[in-house]
Amino acid sequence: MAATANRLRDDTCERDWIWEREIEAAPWEETRRLSVGAWERQFRRLRESSPFYARKWREAGVGSSFVSLADLSALPFTTKEELKGALDEDPPFGANLCVAPEQVKRVYQTSGTSGAPSVLGLTRGDMETWTVMGTRTYYATGIHEHSSVLTTFGAGPFVAGHTHFVLLRIGSRSIPVAPGDTERVVFGLRAGLADTLLCTASFAQYLANRSPSPASAGEGRGEGRSSLTHVVTGGEPGGGIPEIRDHIQRVLGVTVTEVMGIGDVAPSLFGECPHQQGMHFCGAGHVWVELIDPESREPMEIETGAVGELVYTALTREAMPVVRFLGGDIVRIEGTSCECERTSFRMRVLGRRDDMFIVRGVNVYPTAILSVVGEFRPRVTGRARVVRVGSDTSVEPPIPIEVEVTERHGSDNALISEIENAIHAKLTFRGKVSLVSEADFGEAGYKTRLTRNAPLPSRGEG
Ligand SMILES: [Zn+2]
Numbered sequence: 104m105a106a107t108a109n110r111l112r113d114d115t116c117e118r119d120w121i122w123e124r125e126i127e128a129a130p131w132e133e134t135r136r137l138s139v140g141a142w143e144r145q146f147r148r149l150r151e152s153s154p155f156y157a158r159k160w161r162e163a164g165v166g167s168s169f170v171s172l173a174d175l176s177a178l179p180f181t182t183k184e185e186l187k188g189a190l191d192e193d194p195p196f197g198a199n200l201c202v203a204p205e206q207v208k209r210v211y212q213t214s215g216t217s218g219a220p221s222v223l224g225l226t227r228g229d230m231e232t233w234t235v236m237g238t239r240t241y242y243a244t245g246i247h248e249h250s251s252v253l254t255t256f257g258a259g260p261f262v263a264g265h266t267h268f269v270l271l272r273i274g275s276r277s278i279p280v281a282p283g284d285t286e287r288v289v290f291g292l293r294a295g296l297a298d299t300l301l302c303t304a305s306f307a308q309y310l311a312n313r314s315p316s317p318a319s320a321g322e323g324r325g326e327g328r329s330s331l332t333h334v335v336t337g338g339e340p341g342g343g344i345p346e347i348r349d350h351i352q353r354v355l356g357v358t359v360t361e362v363m364g365i366g367d368v369a370p371s372l373f374g375e376c377p378h379q380q381g382m383h384f385c386g387a388g389h390v391w392v393e394l395i396d397p398e399s400r401e402p403m404e405i406e407t408g409a410v411g412e413l414v415y416t417a418l419t420r421e422a423m424p425v426v427r428f429l430g431g432d433i434v435r436i437e438g439t440s441c442e443c444e445r446t447s448f449r450m451r452v453l454g455r456r457d458d459m460f461i462v463r464g465v466n467v468y469p470t471a472i473l474s475v476v477g478e479f480r481p482r483v484t485g486r487a488r489v490v491r492v493g494s495d496t497s498v499e500p501p502i503p504i505e506v507e508v509t510e511r512h513g514s515d516n517a518l519i520s521e522i523e524n525a526i527h528a529k530l531t532f533r534g535k536v537s538l539v540s541e542a543d544f545g546e547a548g549y550k551t552r553l554t555r556n557a558p559l560p561s562r563g564e565g
Contacts, residue, residue: 121445122242122273123235126387128444135172137388141418142172148201149424155189155199156426172391175416176402181428186367187221196224202422212260213366223262223366226421230268232389233369237269239385240374243445244335244360246299250275251330253297255282255306256337262370263338266301269371275299283546285310292329299333304341304351304361305551307334308485311354312509331355337362337371339550340452340470343381346477347485363452365430367423368415373450381437381449391416397433397456405448409436412456431456433468458553460489461497462532469553472504472534475525482512483522486544489554501535505555507544514538 121127126134146169149156163179170177190197196204207224225233246252252275256263270277278297280287283306291297300307334357336342342351342361351359363382364370368390373382384392394403394411403411412433417424434450441449454468461467469489476487483506490503504526512518519536526534545551 122239134387152201211262224422234268236386237371238272240371243374243376245377248274250299251297252299253278253291254301265370295330301335303338304336307351311351334359343451346474376443381451383445384447389419490557501533504534505539508538
């Protein structure tokens with residue numbers, strides 16, 4: 104593994120290992136200065152051209168005075184629901200559109216957690232900005248001009264399709280495959296078409312589970328082994344969970360780095376460099392990020408070890424800028440400098456705010472359960488989810504947990520108690536584990552939801 108990581112790390116002779124060194128490696132004060140200027144223009148634009156924000160700020164008592172970037176916390180947050188409401192109010196683009204509809208040149212639809220999809224309109228300038236941030240992001244992961252990238256991120260309608268513009272900009276070879284098309288992915292890797300794979304962590308795990316282990320060597324390993332050296336995961340936090348990452352790296356013989364974006368802000372905004380110490384923020388100058396306390400929503404310092412929710416403000420977005428948008432991801436700041444010389448902070452996602460639950464006063468993210476369950480490979484596949492009953496965040500143990508297993512272990516009672524014991528020992532709450540076959544757990548090519556809502560039990564039940 105070290106050899107692969109070093110290969111990625113030392114792969115610097117072609118130009119530079121930082122796409123926009125003048126910005127990505129700039130002292131923090133310079134980034135701030137750049138952002139302050141961009142925000143001044145954005146604030147005035149929004150007040151004049153966005154019916155949505157003009158009204159929102161008026162209602163929040165922010166008069167006609169200018170609110171500086173330093174005082175941003177004086178402005179109200181923006182939620183996903185509000186954006187949905189703005190869309191319904193003035194279709195097809197919404198009351199938050201800041202440009203003439205003719206200037207919208209590309210439209211994506213977000214999957215939307217509930218109900219109808221949301222619409223994201225981009226101007227030509229917005230498309231370019233997304234490409235710039237995405238290029239910094241993927242370049243940071245180690246994808247460079249010489250890379251051959253097999254991507255399973257669909258071309259549309261989702262924003263992940265924007266990655267195709269990014270790969271073109273970097274100049275790497277691109278081999279597009281539809282999400283979940285295992286056959287073409289395996290063929291492409293065996294045929295030596297690609298050295299890099301872009302996919303969800305669930306899909307990389309699925310591939311690893313299907314790869315013959317070195318012990319049972321034969322097809323797929325040894326002489327016939329695939330050309331893959333690098334997997335970039337996105338769309339869900341799995342690639343950052345040590346147990347999942349180590350498994351993929353060990354079995355597939357690759358280096359794993361991860362990326363993250365937020366549909367309403369930018370599809371690629373954070374990219375992990377080959378030092379594998381968390382994802383760098385790659386939106387400097389275009390997006391302003393704040394960290395807030397997930398409970399009180401008070402601003403927090405972005406410093407090593409801090410845990411909070413990220414809030415985003417679009418500094419240069421033209422068509423549909425968001426201000427203080429609650430992204431819903433709870434992250435831990437891993438550092439504010441790096442051996443790679445990027446000066447932006449690094450972070451890891453702990454989980455979605457919506458997925459978090461509280462057991463006897465302790466916050467728990469389903470990702471923590473994944474790290475415990477992962478240790479039971481190869482009897483389990485590595486996927487698991489929490490079954491939520493009702494909408495209360497505070498839940499009483501035992502916590503119902505579904506663990507995906509291979510067919511042979513469908514009714515392995517010994518396995519159930521082993522996992523339950525491990526959860527109790529490591530996470531200090533009791534879980535009630537049920538084993539679910541791969542066929543019943545659902546598609547591995549896409550994101551895996553970490554929670555599933557079950558109907559409320561009738562009174563008297565457990
Ligand atoms: Zn780095």
